[in-house]
Amino acid sequence: MTAIIIGPAILYLGDAYTIRPTLGWMDADVMDPQYRFNNSGGGAYRAARGASDQIVAEGLDRGFDHSIIDPALAGAVIVFCHNDQLGDLIPDLVEDESADFDALLVADMFARLKRRFHRAALCVWIKQNPAPHRNKHYLADMEPYIHAWNPGYHPVGDHHDMHRWHTATSMPSKTFSHPTVKPLSLMAKIMANVAGETVCDPFMGTGSTGVAALRAGKRFYGIEKNPQHFETAVARISAAWAEIEQRCA
Ligand SMILES: C[S@@+](CC[C@H](N)C(=O)[O-])C[C@H]1O[C@@H](n2cnc3c(N)ncnc32)[C@H](O)[C@@H]1O
Numbered sequence: 001m002t003a004i005i006i007g008p009a010i011l012y013l014g015d016a017y018t019i020r021p022t023l024g025w026m027d028a029d030v031m032d033p034q035y036r037f038n039n040s041g042g043g044a045y046r047a048a049r050g051a052s053d054q055i056v057a058e059g060l061d062r063g064f065d066h067s068i069i070d071p072a073l074a075g076a077v078i079v080f081c082h083n084d085q086l087g088d089l090i091p092d093l094v095e096d097e098s099a100d101f102d103a104l105l106v107a108d109m110f111a112r113l114k115r116r117f118h119r120a121a122l123c124v125w126i127k128q129n130p131a132p133h134r135n136k137h138y139l140a141d142m143e144p145y146i147h148a149w150n151p152g153y154h155p156v157g158d159h160h161d162m163h164r165w166h167t168a169t170s171m172p173s174k175t176f177s178h179p180t181v182k183p184l185s186l187m188a189k190i191m192a193n194v195a196g197e198t199v200c201d202p203f204m205g206t207g208s209t210g211v212a213a214l215r216a217g218k219r220f221y222g223i224e225k226n227p228q229h230f231e232t233a234v235a236r237i238s239a240a241w242a243e244i245e246q247r248c249a
Contacts, residue, residue, distance in 0.1 A: 004234055007241040009210055009220040013230045016202035016223045020068060023221055027153065027196020029074040030213075032182055033064035033203045051131070051173040051180075058179070058226070066109070068202055071116050075153030078190055079113070080125075080145040080182075081106050106144055117148035121155065123164040125186050130170075145190075153195045161192045176206040176232050187212035207233030211240040 002013040012019050020029075069077050106122075114120045123145050130141040147155060155162065168183035175181065182205075191199070191212045197219055201209035204222035206229055213220040214237065222237075224230040 002230075006234070006237050007214065007245070008218075009214060009222065009237055009241065011204070011207070011210070011230065011234055011237065012221070012223045013225070013227060014223060015225055017065060017068060019223050020200065020202045021070075021073065023200060024073070026074045026198045026200040026221065028076045028078065028194040028198070029069070029200050029202065030078040030187075030190060030194065030209050031068070031201055031203050032080040032180070032205065032209070033068075052133075054173060054179040064203070066112065069113065069116070071150060074200070075196060076147065076149035076194060077113070077117070078145055078147050078194065079109065080143060081109050106146075110146055113146055113148040118150045119154070120146055120148035121164060122146055123166075125183075126165055126167045128167060128169045147193065149195075155193045156195045157192045161189065176229075176236075178206045178229055178232065181206050182208045184208060184212060188215065191216035191218065204233050205229050207236045210237045214240050214244060 001019065004011045004013075069079060110120060110122060125143045125145065127141045127143060130139040132139075134140065149155065166186050166189045168185045171181040171183060173179040173181070187208050190209075198221070199209065199213045199218050200221040200223075201213075202223045204210060204224040207222060207224075210220045210222045210233060220237070222233060224233055
């Protein structure tokens with residue numbers, strides 16, 4: 001296992017399920033794991049864009065093991081998931097469960113998090129530039145994330161930080177050769193909402209959470225198994241830390 005220290009951040013190249021338990025208590029785990037969704041279709045639109053194929057090639061459509069969400073290790077969690085609708089109502093509304101698999105997935109994750117944490121909120125990133133292909137469904141212009149917390153770790157921020165939505169364009173996959181980079185303004189909003197000093201992102205990707213965490217004055221622990229994405233995260237977080245140090249000099 002490689003570990004790189006950058007100011008108040010430690011980045012691990014390796015498997016989240018092995019490394020995360022060894023890191024101990026964090027104020028917040030902020031994760032953007034592999035979604036589980038039907039990534040077929042797209043026709044000509046798909047052929048013109050590499051992101052969907054890269055998602056499949058890297059297994060980013062196969063879901064993740066929920067055991068990594070552990071209230072014994074974090075006061076709060078933020079977890080992104082895939083959907084364009086949600087609610088406890090959906091299992092009653094959808095006749096054929098596979099017809100709206102995404103909605104059931106979010107409803108299930110919400111119910112599980114609420115069982116394991118004191119309270120939870122459903123928030124949403126509103127994407128201004130969704131991919132044009134939509135598989136006879138609505139555009140994928142809303143990405144939900146759930147913030148669940150235990151007492152002492154409730155959402156924080158000024159009045160204007162407390163919206164459950166954030167609007168931002170998604171990052172083109174070619175920018176960091178990664179198909180699902182989260183916008184920095186979204187991660188900054190999330191950092192303004194999570195309580196405490198320490199943040200871990202076990203599915204770090206290109207390090208968006210880490211950049212936002214350092215800019216928010218937090219300590220950051222990131223884990224990524226793909227060496228190419230790990231190198232990108234090291235470069236982005238090093239650059240962010242250099243900027244912070246320069247400002248403080
Ligand atoms: C959805 S992406 C996260 C993208 C990130 N939010 C960003 O802005 O760049 C999920 C990442 O988790 C990584 N990953 C998947 N399984 C992992 C595991 N078991 N341990 C560590 N990283 C893993 C993938 O390689 C991928 O880069």
